Structures are given as structure tokens and as C-alpha cells.
Amino acid sequence: MATRRAYFAAAAAENGKIYAIGGTIGVSILKFVEVYDPVSNTWSTVPALPGAREGLAAAVYLNDIYAIGGFSSQATYLSDLLVFTGSSWGRLKPMPSGRAYLAAATVNGKIYAIGGYDGHSVLDTVEVYDTQHNTWTAAAPMPTARRDLAAVVLNNKIYAIGGSDGQSSLNLVEVYDPSTNIWSTAPSPLAARQQFGAVTVNGFVYLMGGIAGTSILGTVEQYSPPQTLYTFTKN
Helix, strand or coil: CCCCCECCEEEECCCCCEEEEEEEECCEEEEEEEEEECCCCEEEEECCCCCCEECCEEEEECCEEEEECCEECCCCECCCEEEECCCCEEECCCCCCCCECCEEEEECCEEEEECCECCCCECCCEEEEECCCCEEEECCCCCCCCECCEEEEECCEEEEECCECCCCECCCEEEEECCCCEEEEECCCCCCCECCEEEEECCEEEEECCEECCEECCCEEEEECCCCCCEEEEC
């Protein structure tokens, strides 16, 4: 990237490009957005966010990029919902609650903002944005409040993985079914971790890196859910 950063959000758009959004470098909070093209192996810039922020979440619906929440350069926990449609950022209806260090996932045209921290408490809150009607509603809260977690979608269910309760890195997976508004649990990963990467590829979930206590991890775990059997294996 042209700009080094941490605590940023990343999103893969349907045009095959990857967006790196906001973040921080040292004590400076950033508003820059850079775009990676895997075909040409090049980075370019697009218009910056309306304001600098770190600890935000990102989601994709159709070919639009959504930036959600975050912690601002004015030391505010944001409720912003911003959308990038290819040429500029616009503002949509904000979340009911301001927060940062949350996760986000998209299922069937709805964006789920999950957990995070509001400056006072680690949250179990789940709020749902309807992309067709520009409205927010509340969903069932997570069984476990946490921040710095990851969320991925597999088989139209949301997997909320790891994170921190504000004291310790967590070793758990909770699964949300949007069709029933019910959370359930799945077997735990091999390692507790927070601030890590998670993606789904070909029906598998991959967990990469992160922090556990004072250790920075280099491990990768592959999560394989065939039908209703859930197991973790270590690469």
C-alpha cells in the first residue's frame, strides 16, 4: 500500500478489487482509501472518507462498499454508515449506537453490525441495516459481548469468531441464523485470538494471525463445516 496502517477495514468488491479503508499509523488516524487490483498488481486511490477513522468495519453489497462505525480523530465513537458507489462517498442512515472495533457481514441484502466497543462497554449488540429501505433494526444480541472479533458468512449464516471481552482474547465461535434470529455455538478454534483476519473460500473458513494475550500469532486455522459437523484443523 502507499500508506502504512493498522486498525483499518478491508473489503473485496464484486469488481474483483480490494479496498483498504481508514485506519491508523502511530497516533494519526487516517481517512485514505486505497484500492488493489489483483490483475495488474497495482494500488490506486479513490476519494477519501469524509472523516478520519480507525476500528471501523466494512461490508459489500452488490458493488457498493459500506464503511460502518469506527473511532474518529475527534475521539468519538461513530455511528456513521457511509457508502462508496464507485465515485464518491455518501452518508446513509446512521446506526442506532456509535461503536468501533466491531465486525460486519452481509446476508441477503442486509448488513449486520456485530459487537464492538462504545467507549464504556464491550458490546453484544447486533444491528441490521436494510439496503433497500435505508433502515436499521435490532437483531438478537450475541451470547457473548466482544470487540476485535471477526465475522464471516457461510451457507447464509454468520459466524462470529474470537475477539476480546475487554480483558482476554476469546476462543469461541457463535453462529447466527438470520432466518430464525437465533444464535448457537460451534466448537472453538484451536487458539484464542483477537484482531485477526478471517475469510471464506470454497466452503471453508480460514483464520489468520491476530493477538492472544501478549503474543502475536502466525498460525492459520481451517474451519471445515460439512453439513452439521464442525471441526478445526491446524495447517
